[in-house]
Amino acid sequence: MDPSVTSANLTSVATASSASVFIPAPMTPYQGDIARYWDHEARPVNLRLGDVDGLYHHHYGIGDVDHAALGDADDGEYEKRLIAELHRLESAQAELLLHHLGPIERDDTLVDAGCGRGGSMVMAHQRFGCKVEGVTLSAKQADFANRRARELGIEDHVHARVCNMLDMPFETGQAAASWNNESSMYVDLHDLFAEHSRVLAVGGRYVTITGCWNPRYGQPSKWVSQINAHFECNIHSRREYLRAMADNRLVPQAVVDLTPATLPYWALRATSSLVTGIEEAFINSYKDGSFQYFLIAADRV
């Protein structure tokens, strides 16, 4: 895509493009808002964690805190170690997602739907040696991810583009596996899984890690509503995920409740100087059972 293309002018470029060039679907006003949101995002909790090793994530963490590595809270290097620890837990989350993709060959293509700044894409390439294609609504994020890929010398394998994950420029059956890492709460799940089902090869694997509201609670709690308002997203229920997958030839192979595994990350983050104000909503909703952190891996049949 022309480097002058920004998230905000995608629609007009679409109408001016020739037929041989991929023409992005017209953005909805909502998608325009989300593109602008991520174009302007620069929270220290994301940038300073990414600076630890150059893997920039926009997702949360799992696993136990290594208190020995954190050490003494009173010494001058504590905050630096805390940031490294939060980042380690976020990368552990991405490793778990990649693990559930199953065996991937070097000549396979993977699709990261809602790729953010590309941290998961880089990890996928480093793990499997394969090609990884990412899509995001944000031109700033796509530029950032492609710059990182160039810096790492992997730009021929890792590539982000500005486009709608509901209408991706990939051929039917092209992907050996695809995923959404905390990006499915921005779209209708039936539309999303129909598109994954299209781009995945039969026998391919789809994985999502997501926050979802718990049908046993009844409806989205006030904490879930607060998270929705904070991120301008629309958190779905666990039931909606499973139903929309079933309707789109995606058969769950693993359904893992990661809620207990993510709580230590939130407890640690709440003590840091990088808090954003959303920590209480995550902690309270995970604890009162109204909200859950789930991994779902499904086979495309």
Ligand SMILES: C[S@@+](CC[C@H](N)C(=O)[O-])C[C@H]1O[C@@H](n2cnc3c(N)ncnc32)[C@H](O)[C@@H]1O
């Ligand atoms: C919370 S971030 C997650 C980023 C990344 N998956 C990660 O783990 O670091 C959400 C991402 O979803 C993307 N997104 C939201 N709606 C989208 C859509 N309709 N099409 C493509 N990307 C979308 C945003 O642009 C953003 O990159």
Ligand SMILES: CC(C)=CCC/C(C)=C/COP(=O)(O)OP(=O)(O)O
């Ligand atoms: C689990 C749910 C409901 C996720 C909503 C999507 C989202 C914004 C994820 C984290 O992004 P981020 O890393 O940019 O957020 P933060 O700045 O809070 O770290």
Ligand SMILES: [Mg+2]
């Ligand atoms: Mg973050």
